Amino acid sequence: MRVAVDGMGGDYAPDAIVKGCLSVFEQTDDIEIKLVGRSADLNESVCRVSGRSAEDFAPRLTIVHAEDVVTMNDKPSIALRKKKDNSITRSVRLLADKEVDAVISAGNTAALVGVSSYVIGMIKGAKRPGVAVPLPARGGSCTIIDLGANIACKAQHLYQYGIMASAYSERILGVENPRVGLINIGTEDSKGIDMIVEANKLLKASDLNYVGYVEGHEIFLGGCDVAVCEGFLGNTLLKAIEGFSTNFIHTVIDEIKKMFAGDAERQAAALSNFKKRTDWKDYGGAPLLGLDGVVILAHGKSNDVAVANSIIRADQLAKSGLNEYLLARLA
Amino acid sequence: MRVAVDGMGGDYAPDAIVKGCLSVFEQTDDIEIKLVGRSADLNESVCRVSGRSAEDFAPRLTIVHAEDVVTMNDKPSIALRKKKDNSITRSVRLLADKEVDAVISAGNTAALVGVSSYVIGMIKGAKRPGVAVPLPARGGSCTIIDLGANIACKAQHLYQYGIMASAYSERILGVENPRVGLINIGTEDSKGIDMIVEANKLLKASDLNYVGYVEGHEIFLGGCDVAVCEGFLGNTLLKAIEGFSTNFIHTVIDEIKKMFAGDAERQAAALSNFKKRTDWKDYGGAPLLGLDGVVILAHGKSNDVAVANSIIRADQLAKSGLNEYLLARLA
Secondary structure: OEEEEEOOOOOOOOHHHHHHHHHHHHHOOOOEEEEEEOHHHHHHHHHHHHOOOHHHHOOOEEEEEOOEOOOOOOOHHHHHHHOOOEHHHHHHHHHHOOOOOEEEEOOOHHHHHHHHHHHOOEOOOOOOOEEEEEEEEOOEEEEEEOOOOOOOOOHHHHHHHHHHHHHHHHHOOOOOOOEEEEEOOOOOOOOOOHHHHHHHHHHHOOOOEEEEEEOHHHHOOOOOOEEEOOHHHHHHHHHHHHHHHHHHHHHHHHHHHHHOOOOHHHHHHHHHHHHHHHOOOOOOOEEEEOEOOEEEEOOOOOOHHHHHHHHHHHHHHHHHOHHHHHHHHHO | OEEEEEOOOOOOOOHHHHHHHHHHHHHOOOOEEEEEEOHHHHHHHHHHHHOOOHHHHOOOEEEEEOOEOOOOOOOHHHHHHHOOOEHHHHHHHHHHOOOOOEEEEOOOHHHHHHHHHHHOOEOOOOOOOEEEEEEEEOOEEEEEEOOOOOOOOOHHHHHHHHHHHHHHHHHOOOOOOOEEEEEOOOOOOOOOOHHHHHHHHHHHOOOOEEEEEEOHHHHOOOOOOEEEOOHHHHHHHHHHHHHHHHHHHHHHHHHHHHHOOOOHHHHHHHHHHHHHHHOOOOOOOEEEEOEOOEEEEOOOOOOHHHHHHHHHHHHHHHHHOHHHHHHHHHO
8 A cells, every 4th residue: 555645744744744654664564655745854854763764764665755835824725826836735646646545644634625625526426525533432432524624514515424424434443333423402303503404304314324413412422423513513623622631631630640649650650541541642543535535634733653543544444445335325 | 689590490400409599598698599380399399308398498488380391302482382381481580570680590491592582682782692601721711602592693693792701701700801712713814614704803803802713622721711602513512521521531530440449548539539620510500691681501410519509600690780781882
């Protein structure tokens, strides 16, 4: 499997990205990486991170030069028109030209969505891309879709998100017959806004394992395996949970320190164990479902573990036949 | 201060409601309560909870009979037209008739909003009611508005929510010159949907301490003291945080148990301390800001402490002159 990795995207680029790539070489045998971005920066980073030169990792690692860098705040139009030779566009073009099987970027979400939609387009029949992420929930995880690819959502998009994320949950995450819920402010049929009421009808008439409306808490309490919502809501919800948990974890760490005051060894053991169990930032990136190719959005704050997990997830997705299945469902 | 308390609303009614009322009598001297609902049920509950009869608490406690009960799923129209003699409507009418200074209900949100809007109306100039709740955040709390009173939101409503919640934060919660943020999916001016972009302009032109767009995580990480959003988003966000924290607290409790395995005493102490620090369900109810009267929505899962806190919050609000201030600002 060949994957293009945007070397310039994300808060800890390029070093965390490079480290993630090198770690994938240790974990797997058959993944080749085209690392895309300013070649001087990337070569230096490889040296800094590994003490070796990029050539030492050939042929599994190739550096592909792209002169421009899209910042986190650039609009998609900047990536498409002004900074034409940027690492995101270059990566996505490698996918369009079938020189790689998947793309990963921890960079600007809007630019990745915009460039991918423009350059590789949608699966036939799919209306809009949707970002899907499994979040830790009682009894396993719940996959939320959309996390912000589409903020001009319609009922038909929500319906398709249900299909896409159900297939993702079943085929990639291994959830049997995933229960699909539609996020609403109440569970009665009449509740909510027109778009939701209409999507509810479409989902009810589908062959999905649709469980109806779910409220926000049910995402985490085992109410469904897939939770469908529009992108503005999903994006804010994901970020809010991140902020809340960061804050909450600090409270707990504070308490643990007090509990073991005077016993440094047990304190350290307890803290490390707790941090391990609550660190859910290492999840393996979020696919942009609906695109006619495998594009993975990694978290902007991705560390090397998250980058490596995203690459491995991309490999899994490219081999899974998910997009072929979605083509048959949506066309 | 005289307050009408809906005795039939909430998951633990009537006993948790009654217990909360009786606890207010112990904590304060000058609050009189009209407890509204099925008088037989409420009399029984007082007896069950206190071992005394309702008359023993006169004149501070009066039971006001209302024959009908609005369920959590009834539409507002049911409360207004079919179950006319219900405890919510009866409570709100007591406020309209100036027989009480405030209303508290842990019952059906939509019914409370609908009935209140219809019976007591808005402060002159205010467009829509908004539910405001302070959530625990780094460095204190952040007040989110709206948590679901209004799901047909416009830019002008968001602008007014900024004014209302800023005044609430300053005058009731004691936050000096509160920093008001508008929830968006990014912080650049061009980001987001039309309603948000327009509200941003209105807030920028206001005399509020407006800090611009904030993303979901900043609610909890100290980015602002007031976070403005539309009700569908706010409602889902609040419920999602509740679900997430319930789930997360279980993980932590599990870890604490393991840490102190074999030391029952320390385990119990650690658990009790942790639960105390993370129990944020006791907050004192959420005001329906913008209404021409003090109406407090208590959480549906309110226990007696939450009910008592809501009553005390209502007392504080009624005495604060907040609505007179909002009248001067919005008219």
